[in-house]
Amino acid sequence: MTDISRIRNFSIVAHIDHGKSTLADRLIQSTGTVADREMKEQILDSMDIERERGITIKAQTVRIDYKAKDGETYVLNLIDTPGHVDFAYEVSRSMRAVEGSLLVVDASQGVEAQTLANVYQAIDAGHEIVPVLNKIDLPAAEPERVKEQIEDVIGIDASEAVPISAKTGLGIPEVLEAIVARLPAPKGDAKAPLKAMLVDSWYDAYLGVVVLVRIFDGVLKKGDRIRMMQTGATYPVDRVGHFRPAMLPVDALYPGELGFLTASIKQVRDTRVGDTITTEKKGCETPLPGFKPAQPVVFCGLFPVDSAQFEDLRDAIEKLQLNDASFSAEMETSAALGFGFRCGFLGLLHLEVIRDRLEREYDIDLITTAPSVIYHIYRTDGTMLELHNPADMPEQVKIDHIEEPRIKATILVPDEFLGDVLKLCQDRRGVQLDLTYAGSRAMVVYDLPLNEVVFDFYDRLKSVTKGYASFDYQVTGYQEDDLVKMQILVNDEPVDALSTMVHRARADARGRAMCEKLKELIPQHLFKIPIQAAIGGRIIARETISALRKDVTAKCYGGDITRKRKLLDKQKAGKKKMRQFGRVEIPQEAFINALKMDD
Amino acid sequence: MREDWQSGGFGVYIHWPFCASKCPYCDFNSHVSARVDHARWRAALAAEIRATAATLPRRQVTSVFFGGGTPSLMEPETVGEVIRTIAEVWDLAPGTEISLEANPTSVEAGKFRAFRDAGVNRISLGVQALNDPDLKALGRLHTAAEAIGAFETARAVFERVSFDLIYARQNQSRAAWEAELREAIAIAVDHLSLYQLTIEPGTRFGDLFARSRLRGLPDDGLSADMYELTQEICASSGLSAYEVSNHAWPGAECRHNLVYWRYGDYAGIGPGAHGRLTRSGERAATVAYRDPAEWLAAVERTGSGIESTDTLDAEIQSEEMLMMGLRLTEGISLARHAALAGAPLAIGPIEALEGLGMVRHAGDRLTVTEKGRPVLNGVTKSLLFQ
Numbered sequence: 010m011t012d013i014s015r016i017r018n019f020s021i022v023a024h025i026d027h028g029k030s031t032l033a034d035r036l037i038q039s040t041g042t043v044a045d046r047e048m049k050e051q052i053l054d055s056m057d058i059e060r061e062r063g064i065t066i067k068a069q070t071v072r073i074d075y076k077a078k079d080g081e082t083y084v085l086n087l088i089d090t091p092g093h094v095d096f097a098y099e100v101s102r103s104m105r106a107v108e109g110s111l112l113v114v115d116a117s118q119g120v121e122a123q124t125l126a127n128v129y130q131a132i133d134a135g136h137e138i139v140p141v142l143n144k145i146d147l148p149a150a151e152p153e154r155v156k157e158q159i160e161d162v163i164g165i166d167a168s169e170a171v172p173i174s175a176k177t178g179l180g181i182p183e184v185l186e187a188i189v190a191r192l193p194a195p196k197g198d199a200k201a202p203l204k205a206m207l208v209d210s211w212y213d214a215y216l217g218v219v220v221l222v223r224i225f226d227g228v229l230k231k232g233d234r235i236r237m238m239q240t241g242a243t244y245p246v247d248r249v250g251h252f253r254p255a256m257l258p259v260d261a262l263y264p265g266e267l268g269f270l271t272a273s274i275k276q277v278r279d280t281r282v283g284d285t286i287t288t289e290k291k292g293c294e295t296p297l298p299g300f301k302p303a304q305p306v307v308f309c310g311l312f313p314v315d316s317a318q319f320e321d322l323r324d325a326i327e328k329l330q331l332n333d334a335s336f337s338a339e340m341e342t343s344a345a346l347g348f349g350f351r352c353g354f355l356g357l358l359h360l361e362v363i364r365d366r367l368e369r370e371y372d373i374d375l376i377t378t379a380p381s382v383i384y385h386i387y388r389t390d391g392t393m394l395e396l397h398n399p400a401d402m403p404e405q406v407k408i409d410h411i412e413e414p415r416i417k418a419t420i421l422v423p424d425e426f427l428g429d430v431l432k433l434c435q436d437r438r439g440v441q442l443d444l445t446y447a448g449s450r451a452m453v454v455y456d457l458p459l460n461e462v463v464f465d466f467y468d469r470l471k472s473v474t475k476g477y478a479s480f481d482y483q484v485t486g487y488q489e490d491d492l493v494k495m496q497i498l499v500n501d502e503p504v505d506a507l508s509t510m511v512h513r514a515r516a517d518a519r520g521r522a523m524c525e526k527l528k529e530l531i532p533q534h535l536f537k538i539p540i541q542a543a544i545g546g547r548i549i550a551r552e553t554i555s556a557l558r559k560d561v562t563a564k565c566y567g568g569d570i571t572r573k574r575k576l577l578d579k580q581k582a583g584k585k586k587m588r589q590f591g592r593v594e595i596p597q598e599a600f601i602n603a604l605k606m607d608d
Numbered sequence: 609m610r611e612d613w614q615s616g617g618f619g620v621y622i623h624w625p626f627c628a629s630k631c632p633y634c635d636f637n638s639h640v641s642a643r644v645d646h647a648r649w650r651a652a653l654a655a656e657i658r659a660t661a662a663t664l665p666r667r668q669v670t671s672v673f674f675g676g677g678t679p680s681l682m683e684p685e686t687v688g689e690v691i692r693t694i695a696e697v698w699d700l701a702p703g704t705e706i707s708l709e710a711n712p713t714s715v716e717a718g719k720f721r722a723f724r725d726a727g728v729n730r731i732s733l734g735v736q737a738l739n740d741p742d743l744k745a746l747g748r749l750h751t752a753a754e755a756i757g758a759f760e761t762a763r764a765v766f767e768r769v770s771f772d773l774i775y776a777r778q779n780q781s782r783a784a785w786e787a788e789l790r791e792a793i794a795i796a797v798d799h800l801s802l803y804q805l806t807i808e809p810g811t812r813f814g815d816l817f818a819r820s821r822l823r824g825l826p827d828d829g830l831s832a833d834m835y836e837l838t839q840e841i842c843a844s845s846g847l848s849a850y851e852v853s854n855h856a857w858p859g860a861e862c863r864h865n866l867v868y869w870r871y872g873d874y875a876g877i878g879p880g881a882h883g884r885l886t887r888s889g890e891r892a893a894t895v896a897y898r899d900p901a902e903w904l905a906a907v908e909r910t911g912s913g914i915e916s917t918d919t920l921d922a923e924i925q926s927e928e929m930l931m932m933g934l935r936l937t938e939g940i941s942l943a944r945h946a947a948l949a950g951a952p953l954a955i956g957p958i959e960a961l962e963g964l965g966m967v968r969h970a971g972d973r974l975t976v977t978e979k980g981r982p983v984l985n986g987v988t989k990s991l992l993f994q
Contacts, residue, residue: 535986536964558832561984563803563853565935567621567868568636568882570928571893577931577992584993592960 014194016265018086018107024121028143031175071254077189086267102283104134106208106223109192116142116150122421122479140170162447197264202293203227210280212332218274230261234289238296243289244272278334303335305353308397310378312349325371345506376597379604380463385412399508402494412487414459422478427451429473437461498541520550530599533557613886616872617670623878624679625900631747632812637880638677650686652907654693659912660875661697668699671864672706680710688726705863712758713750720765730768770799776831779824793845798860871929879903939975
């Protein structure tokens with residue numbers, strides 16, 4: 010076993026593209042953890058165990074042996090966490106599993122919003138933080154300005170920031186020395202009962218569920234019977250080991266160490282990120298603090314374009330759930346779209362990842378309905394309904410009031426776009442909490458309703474700032490507001506999949522915008538089609554798609570038949586991409602595009 | 609047993625692929641060639657007719673049509689040889705309609721008598737417009753005066769003369785088209801083809817359109833108005849529409865084109881020509897080599913210019929029959945469609961379209977109304993896509 014005083018556990022905090030993966034590669038390479046001939050770019054992202062980790066929610070770990078200048082050999086455990094805000098809870102658990110962080114900042118770009126959210130997580134976890142300025146070799150690098158920004162915005166000492174170029178390898182030895190010298194060693198008692206944290210888990214086709222653990226106290230050995238303190242489930246341990254970064258079995262894991270265990274666990278759903286693992290007998294008394302069950306916050310309907318693919322969709326969802334416990338799915342029936350699933354996600358990126366995987370890996374064409382959040386509907390009889398789908402809204406007379414989730418959003422933006430960003434937030438019912446400057450960049454903090462953000466807020470933000478803004482958020486809680494369900498009627502019939510919850514004050518504008526959008530999205534028919542937005546029985550907006558007037562082939566003789574018939578067959582195939590609703594055909598993309606606002 | 613094609617008859621189409629110049633709207637198989645070896649072409653066309661007849665004996669010919677390209681550039685001797693060969697291999701009754709498309713130039717008008725002597729009895733003139741600036745914009749080589757002169761010559765030579773106009777042209781107003789159409793009707797005998805300008809990919813207009821360089825085209829509203837106006841004016845002059853773009857006195861309809869619309873059989877002779885031929889109870893689509901030199905070489909080398917022959921299944925035949933038949937004012941027989949398709953057409957869409965006033969369903973006939981005809985593609989899709 011390694012002397013605990015010579016273990017250093019750390020994570021790397023960085024904005025996307027600021028060089029986190031390249032730095033990880035250099036640390037692994039320069040310490041000889043992976044032989045040069047096996048080294049490939051972004052080794053942690055290309056591991057067989059989870060090829061798609063870059064976009065999933067799984068943490069990555071590597072154990073590095075490093076011979077320091079003091080002559081001693083240290084064990085460095087690096088946890089690479091997903092940076093995205095959707096997985097904030099998973100990130101917070103990873104942060105609790107280590108004692109320090111490298112804060113990597115691009116020396117020309119400076120601090121971004123995503124960096125901020127993650128660095129605050131590191132500060133909350135009590136980390137020692139070593140700032141690292143990357144891309145120092147670039148002509149545009151301004152290390153002094155960025156140091157100042159780190160001190161101003163984040164409030165940590167950056168005077169001893171390590172200048173590096175992960176690309177060329179410049180400064181890598183200094184980073185390794187800083188990890189040993191400046192980050193604290195973990196603490197733990199090998200003789201105490203086992204206390205380990207379940208940091209993450211994933212499904213492996215050969216081994217079943219693999220659990221990433223951090224040992225706090227005690228020793229975890231192969232053959233031990235362990236107990237998950239939240240679920241109460243017990244398992245015999247099949248294997249324990251280290252990540253180098255491939256899985257290497259060892260006899261035992263000791264306090265301060267990070268490693269894996271396998272124990273014939275069938276589904277990732279049986280493991281809870283943040284749970285405490287102890288031994289079945291003579292286990293520890295109190296679990297580690299801070300456990301939270303995974304909570305989907307964004308919901309949408311997923312329906313197969315071809316209704317015959319419903320069973321395929323069910324199978325595909327079950328397979329994805331093997332590896333992702335945070336993604337929920339319940340069967341749903343829609344008058345417009347048939348059978349499908351109401352799915353819950355940790356956030357928008359999570360939604361997109363799952364939807365893309367269903368379409369790409371399982372080859373199922375999907376209709377996605379507008380994302381929605383969970384509303385708390387307080388009925389007049391005092392009970393509360395968690396509303397996941399606007400279509401299930403109770404009658405207005407039975408509702409006392411409605412609460413909706415709100416977020417604290419942090420946006421960093423160059424000065425010149427600040428006005429547009431403030432307008433966007435204001436339009437989305439935001440309340441400004443803070444506005445500060447760091448050099449030529451502004452940091453605005455807004456309290457916003459989550460439902461105004463889940464759909465196209467990020468797209469709009471990127472568009473009004475030409476991509477220069479960075480954005481992050483956390484859910485803060487529920488708040489009452491004047492919310493109503495808006496229905497859309499196409500050819501006088503309500504289309505359930507187009508129902509949305511809106512703020513009463515914005516309903517007229519939103520209704521008009523949706524009707525105008527649908528007018529563009531639904532093709533002309535042989536008859537005119539009214540499109541209306543309604544609240545309760547009251548029509549608040551109306552558009553009409555005029556009837557088709559001219560669609561006939563002028564010349565069609567003997568030589569034209571084959572071509573015209575083939576064109577017809579092509580259009581017949583195209584019709585599959587439409588949903589028949591009453592006498593009206595609605596293109597499948599209309600269900601989501603109708604919501605996109607050009608503010 | 610009566611075969612389905614007999615409801616439409618049997619036409620022979622001859623394709624002459626050469627033109628003096630290429631028009632910017634035309635996507636037909638036409639080629640500008642300085643030198644054409646007329647003797648070789650004459651022999652090849654005759655050989656192709658014989659080869660087709662070898663697999664299709666004992667047919668009564670409903671009509672013969674010389675199209676193109678510009679068949680008025682053919683030598684009258686070639687036209688005569690083709691007609692003689694048809695009469696030799698099939699049954700060509702006296703008085704059978706034999707049409708030839710002609711450009712209304714003075715040079716071609718000079719050949720009309722010789723075409724008549726070769727056996728042609730109906731001429732279709734590509735007049736296209738009745739004013740010189742528009743003729744120029746359409747890439748035509750004749751003037752309006754020359755076209756009217758050619759028309760007079762044709763009337764003196766042939767009993768049956770039709771001409772084509774293209775409307776909904778660039779920058780054409782509703783009033784300008786009305787005046788032009790009235791002028792045309794005053795000249796016309798008993799048949800007119802009135803086509804709305806269609807921008808086809810692969811043409812000069814198509815290329816300009818793709819680059820947003822083709823200006824002044826009417827929007828759907830104006831072209832719908834022009835179509836309606838055309839129907840009204842023609843009907844009140846006795847030239848009712850018998851098809852989407854074709855107008856005639858009762859009985860003066862083009863027999864040959866009726867073969868296509870009534871979904872009969874037809875032999876396609878010449879480069880790029882399509883055929884529908886029922887042999888041993890199976891109906892096939894034939895396509896000839898499109899390139900003139902390739903077609904000629906194939907006929908000379910192998911005795912046939914046909915590049916592909918595809919058997920059409922019942923579903924395709926029923927689709928084609930419906931798609932073509934609904935273009936005609938007389939519509940289709942639902943029993944004939946059901947016999948081809950193996951099942952009757954669904955009644956739901958028919959009733960929905962009837963409710964909209966787009967079709968009429970009376971006994972066995974299904975017809976598209978005047979209201980439905982301008983949106984025939986939409987009507988056809990509603991009937992076919994369930």
